[in-house]
Amino acid sequence: MSGASLARIGALLLALAALQWLAPLALNPYYVTILARIGIAITAAVSLQLVNGFTGQFSIGHAGFMALGAYSSAAFSVYLGAAVLDSLGGGGLVRLVYFPFPLICGGLVAALAGLVVAVPALRLRGDYLAIATLGAGEIIRIAILNIDAVGGARGFSLASSAYPSVDLRFDSLAGVYGVAVLTIAAIARLVYSGGGLAFRAVREDEIAAESLGVPTTRVKVEAFLVSSFFAGVAGALFAHTEGYIHTNSFSFVRSFELVAFVVLGGLGSLSGAVLAATVLTALPEVLRGLGEWRMILYSLLLITTMIVRPQGLLGQRELLPLPWSAHRGARRAGRGAA
Amino acid sequence: MENLLQQLLNGVTWGSIYALIALGYTMVYGVLRLINFAHGEVYMMGAMSGFYTAHWLGFARAPSVTGLVVVLVASMLVCGLLGAAIERIAYRPLRGAGRLAPLITAIGVSLLLQNAGQLVFGADPKFFPPLLQSHEVFRAGEVAVSNIQLTVLVTALLLMGALEYIVQRTRFGRAMRAVSYDAPAAALMGVPVDRVISGTFVLGSMLAAAAGILVGLSNPKIDPLMGLMPGLKAFVAAVLGGIGSVPGAMVGGLLLGVIETLVTGYLSSTYRDAIAFVILVVILLFRPTGLFGAPTTEKV
Numbered sequence: 040m041s042g043a044s045l046a047r048i049g050a051l052l053l054a055l056a057a058l059q060w061l062a063p064l065a066l067n068p069y070y071v072t073i074l075a076r077i078g079i080a081i082t083a084a085v086s087l088q089l090v091n092g093f094t095g096q097f098s099i100g101h102a103g104f105m106a107l108g109a110y111s112s113a114a115f116s117v118y119l120g121a122a123v124l125d126s127l128g129g130g131g132l133v134r135l136v137y138f139p140f141p142l143i144c145g146g147l148v149a150a151l152a153g154l155v156v157a158v159p160a161l162r163l164r165g166d167y168l169a170i171a172t173l174g175a176g177e178i179i180r181i182a183i184l185n186i187d188a189v190g191g192a193r194g195f196s197l198a199s200s201a202y203p204s205v206d207l208r209f210d211s212l213a214g215v216y217g218v219a220v221l222t223i224a225a226i227a228r229l230v231y232s233g234g235g236l237a238f239r240a241v242r243e244d245e246i247a248a249e250s251l252g253v254p255t256t257r258v259k260v261e262a263f264l265v266s267s268f269f270a271g272v273a274g275a276l277f278a279h280t281e282g283y284i285h286t287n288s289f290s291f292v293r294s295f296e297l298v299a300f301v302v303l304g305g306l307g308s309l310s311g312a313v314l315a316a317t318v319l320t321a322l323p324e325v326l327r328g329l330g331e332w333r334m335i336l337y338s339l340l341l342i343t344t345m346i347v348r349p350q351g352l353l354g355q356r357e358l359l360p361l362p363w364s365a366h367r368g369a370r371r372a373g374r375g376a377a
Numbered sequence: 378m379e380n381l382l383q384q385l386l387n388g389v390t391w392g393s394i395y396a397l398i399a400l401g402y403t404m405v406y407g408v409l410r411l412i413n414f415a416h417g418e419v420y421m422m423g424a425m426s427g428f429y430t431a432h433w434l435g436f437a438r439a440p441s442v443t444g445l446v447v448v449l450v451a452s453m454l455v456c457g458l459l460g461a462a463i464e465r466i467a468y469r470p471l472r473g474a475g476r477l478a479p480l481i482t483a484i485g486v487s488l489l490l491q492n493a494g495q496l497v498f499g500a501d502p503k504f505f506p507p508l509l510q511s512h513e514v515f516r517a518g519e520v521a522v523s524n525i526q527l528t529v530l531v532t533a534l535l536l537m538g539a540l541e542y543i544v545q546r547t548r549f550g551r552a553m554r555a556v557s558y559d560a561p562a563a564a565l566m567g568v569p570v571d572r573v574i575s576g577t578f579v580l581g582s583m584l585a586a587a588a589g590i591l592v593g594l595s596n597p598k599i600d601p602l603m604g605l606m607p608g609l610k611a612f613v614a615a616v617l618g619g620i621g622s623v624p625g626a627m628v629g630g631l632l633l634g635v636i637e638t639l640v641t642g643y644l645s646s647t648y649r650d651a652i653a654f655v656i657l658v659v660i661l662l663f664r665p666t667g668l669f670g671a672p673t674t675e676k677v
Contacts, residue, residue, distance in 0.1 A: 097477075159662055166412065170616055171661045174654040177609075181651035291609065295414070295484045302481045331496045338489035342467055345482045349474035 051220060059213035071212065075280045077320045078215035079273050082222045084300035084316035085309055086269030091298065092306040093230045094262040095242025096161070097169040100176025101270050101297045104149040106289035107179060108271025109278040110189050112145030113197055116207045116279070121199030124207075138209050142218065142275045149271020150264050152179065157263035161256060164245075176294050184286045194285035197278065209279040218276055222269045227309055229265065238262055242307070303344060305351030310358035315351075379519035384642045385635060390526045390595065392634020393533035397588035398611030399618070399626040400540060401460075401581025407557035407621040408577050410476060414483040415463055417608015418490035419456050419582045423589025424599045425498055427452040428505055437506030445508040449532070449590050453583040460582025461575050469571065494601030502600040505593030529591045536587055537627055540580065544623055553577055557621065606650065610637075613657045619670025628668060 063071055083105060090098045120141060127133045160171045189195045197207040229235050237258045240248035249255045278284045300319060304311030322340070326333035344352070398420050405413045430451045431437045436444030467482040515522040544550040552573045555563040564570045592607075593599055614633040618625025633653060640652045660667060 163661060163665055166410075166620075167616075167661055167665045169412075170612075171658055173609075174613070174657040174661070177654045178651055178658065181648070181654070185647050292605070299481050299484060302477050306477065331492075334492035335489060335496065338485045338492060342482045342485035342489065345478050345485065346467070346470045349471055349478035 055213040055217055055220075058216055059211060062212050071210075072280075073321065073324050074212055075210060075215045077317050078212070078219045079276050079280070080300065080316040080320040081219045081313050082276065083270055083273035083297055084304070084312040085219075085223050085226055086266045086273065087297050088301045088304075088307075088309060088312040089226050089230065089238070089269075090262050090266040091301050092308065092312070093235075093238045093242060094259060095245075096259055096262065097165065098172040098263075098266075099169050099294050099298050100156075100172035100174070100179075100291070101266075102289040102291065102293035103172075103176030103179035104153060104267040104270035105274035105277065105293070106176075106183055106286060107152050108145030108149040108274030109284050109289070110183050110195065110274075111148035111271075112141035112275030113195055113278040113284060114189055115141045115144045116197060117195075117199050121202040121205045121207060124205045125202045134209070138214065138279070141279065142272050145275030145278070146268040146271040149274065150268035153263045153267025153270075154260065156267075157260045161259045161263070173291060173294065176289075177291055180286050180289050192286075194283060195278075197282045197284075207279070208282040215276055215280060218272060222272065223309055223313065226265070226269070230309075239307070299341060303341070303351055305353035305355060307355040308351065308353040308357055311351055311353035311356075314353065314358065380642070382520045384638050386520065386522065386526065388635035388638030389631060390529050390634070391638060392614075392631035393530055394588045394591055394630075395607070395611045395614045395634050396627045396630025397533055397536065397584045397591070398607060399615040399630045400537070400623065401585045402612050402615040403618070403620055403622060403626040404553070404577050404581045406615070407623075408553060408560070408574050409468070409479075411468065411479050411483065412612065413581075414480070414608075415467075415486035415490065416581070416585060417604030417606075417611070418487050418494075419460055419463075419604070420585040420589045420592075420608060420611075421494060421599075421601060421604035422459055422490065423452050423456045423582075423586030424505065424593045424603065425494065425503075425589075425601070426455040426586070427590040427593055428503055428599060431506045431508060436508060440506075440508050440510055442509070445528070445590075445594075448508060449587060452590055453586045456582040456586030456589075457579040460578040460585075463582075464575055464578040469574075491601055491604075498601055500601065502598045505597040505599050507597070508594060525595050529595055532587065532591060536584060540584065540623065543580070549573070549576055610653045613653045616657060616667055617660050619667025622667065622669040625667055625669030 058074075062074060066074075083101065087098065087101045090096050120137060124133065124137060127137075156172065156175045160168055160175065163171055183189060184192060199205060199207065230238055237248070237253050240251070240253050241255050241258050245255055248258075274289070277288070296319070300316045301312050303319065304313070304315030319337075319341075322337055323333055326336055329336060398416065401416050401419070402413060405411060405416070427448045430448045431444065434444070434447065436448060463486055467486050468479050471479045471482060509525055509528060511523055511525050513521050514524045514527055542550075544553060552563070552568045553576070555566070555568050556570055556573045560570055563573075589599075592603075610633065611630065614629040615626045616629070617633060618627070618629025633656070636656065637649055637652060641649045
C-alpha cells in the first residue's frame with residue numbers, strides 16, 4: 040500500500056472520528072439524526088446506482104431489500120445479539136465488535152432475496168423488469184407485515200424482552216458514514232475496474248455485449264446481488280439507528296425516493312447519487328420552517344430540476360476523481376462507447 | 378354458492394373501478410411509453426372535485442340522479458383539464474430526453490398532488506355525500522344487488538363503450554392508434570402527435586375522475602392519499618391485461634377486482650394487497666406482455 044493511500048485512509052478515519060465526537064457537541068440530537076439518515080440514504084442510493092445507473096437495469100423495488108436487511112438484522116439483534124451482549128457485558132469495545140454482525144446478516148439475507156428475485160426477473164427487459172421489481176418489493180413488505188415474530192403491523196422495536204437492559208441501538212455517526220464510505224469504495228472499485236466494463240457494456244447495448252462474449256445474465260445477476268447486499272446493509276443501519284422499524288418505511292414510496300436519488304443525481308454517477316441522496320434527504324428538513332408547504336416545494340423542486348437537467352445533476356460524471364478508481368482509462372473508454 | 382355469487386358481484390363492481398383507472402395507464406403507456414405514476418392522484422382529484430361540486434351545487438343535501446350526472450360530468454371536466462396540464466407542464470418539456478426523466482417528474486407530480494391535496498383539502502378523511510339513496514333493487518336468494526352497485530357497473534360500462542367507440546371509430550381514435558403504433562411515422566403522415574398525446578391524457582384523466590366518483594358512491598371515505606394503492610393496483614391490472622391494450626385494461630381490471638374480493642372473502646384480508654403483486658409477478662414471468670399484449674421482437 041502506497042504512502043498516499045495510507046494518508047488518505049488516515050484522513051478518512053480522522054474525519055469519521057471528528058464526525059463522531061464533534062457533531063453531537065456542535066449540533067442538537069435532531070440534526071445528528073438527520074445526518075445519520077443522510078448517511079443511510081447515501082448507502083442505499085449508491086447500491087441502487089449499481090443496478091440502475093451502471094448496469095442499465097431498472098429496479099424500482101429496492102425498498103423491499105432494505106426492509107429485509109432491516110428486519111433480519113433487527114431479529115438477529117433481538118433474538119441473538121441481546122443474549123450475547125448481555126453475557127459479554129456490553130462494553131464499548133464489545134459493541135464495536137458486535138455491530139458489524141447484524142449489518143452483515145441483514146446484507147446477506149437481502150442478497151439472497153436479490154438472487155431469488157433476479158434470476159427469474161432478469162429474463163424481463165426494460166419496463167417489465169421495473170414492474171416485476173416493484174411487485175417483488177411490495178410482496179416482501181406485505182409478507183413481513185404478516186410475520187408476528189417481527190411485530191407484524193405493530194412494527195418492530197429493537198428491545199429484547201429477555202434482556203431489557205441491553206441497548207441494541209447503534210447511533211454512531213462514524214459507524215453510519217464508515218459503512219457509507221465502504222459501500223461507495225466497494226461499488227466504485229467494482230464498476231471502475233476493467234471487469235466493471237461489463238456492467239456498462241450491458242447498459243449500453245445488451246445484444247452487442249452478448250455478442251462480444253460478455254456473460255450478460257451473469258453480469259446482471261451479479262449487479263443485483265451486490266446491490267441488494269448493500270441495500271440490506273443500509274436497511275440494517277436504519278433499523279439500528281432508529282431503534283424501531285415499521286413496514287410503512289419500506290413501501291414503494293421509499294423505492295421511488297431511491298429511484299429519484301439515482302436519476303436526479305445522474306444515472307451512472309456515484310457522486311451524483313451521493314449528492315442527490317444528501318440534498319433530497321436534507322431538503323425536507325431544511326424546508327421544515329415552511330410547515331405544510333415544504334413537501335410542495337420539495338416536489339416542485341424535484342420536477343423543475345428534472346426538466347432543467349433531464350440527464351441528472353451530474354450526468355455520468357464523477358465530481359471527484361475517485362482515488363480508489365485507478366482505472367481512469369477504462370472509464371473514458373466506457374463513456375466513449377455511449 | 379350464493380355467497381360466491383355475491384362475492385363475484387362485489388368483485389366485478391370493484392374491478393370495474395380498477396378498469397377505469399387502468400385504462401388511463403394503458404393509453405398513456407400506449408402513446409408515450411411512460412408509466413404515469415401521477416395517475417392515481419388524478420383519480421383522487423376526481424373524488425375530491427366531486428365532493429366539492431356536490432356541496433357547492435347543493436346536491437349533497439338533496440340526492441338525485443341529475444345531481445350524480447352533473448357531479449360526474451363536472452369532475453370529469455376538471456380532471457380532464459388537470460391531466461392536460463400535467464402533461465403540458467411535467468412531461469412535454471422532457472419529450473425526447475430519455476424515458477427515465479419523465480418517470481421522475483411523474484413521481485414529483487404525484488407527490489405534489491398528494492401534498493397540495495393535504496394542504497388544500499385537509500389531511501383527514503372526508504365523507505363523500507350520498508348522491509344516491511342506497512337501496513336494494515334486485516334480490517335472488519341471498520344475492521342482493523344494490524342500486525349503487527348497479528350504477529357503478531352501468532356507468533363504467535357506458536364509459537368503456539364510449540372509449541371503445543372513440544378509439545376505434547373516430548379520427549382522433551385513429552390518430553391515437555397511429556401514434557401508439559409508431560409515433561415518428563404518424564408525425565410524418567401529418568398526425569399532430571403532441572395534440573394526440575394531450576387528448577390521450579384528457580381521456581384517461583376523465584375516466585380516472587369517473588372512477589373517483591364511483592368509489593365515492595360505494596365507499597364514501599375519501600382522503601388526499603387515497604390514490605396511492607388503487608393507482609398502483611390499477612397499474613397492475615393494466616399490466617395483467619397487457620399494457621398498451623385497451624380491452625386488456627378492461628379485462629385486467631375486472632379480473633383483479635374479482636380475484637381480490639375472492640381472496641378477501643375466502644382466504645385472508647391481510648393478504649389482499651399482496652395478491653395483486655403476486656399475480657403481477659406470475660403474469661410477468663409466464664406471459665410478460667399480459668393477456669392481450671402482442672409479443673415484441675427485438676431487431677438487431
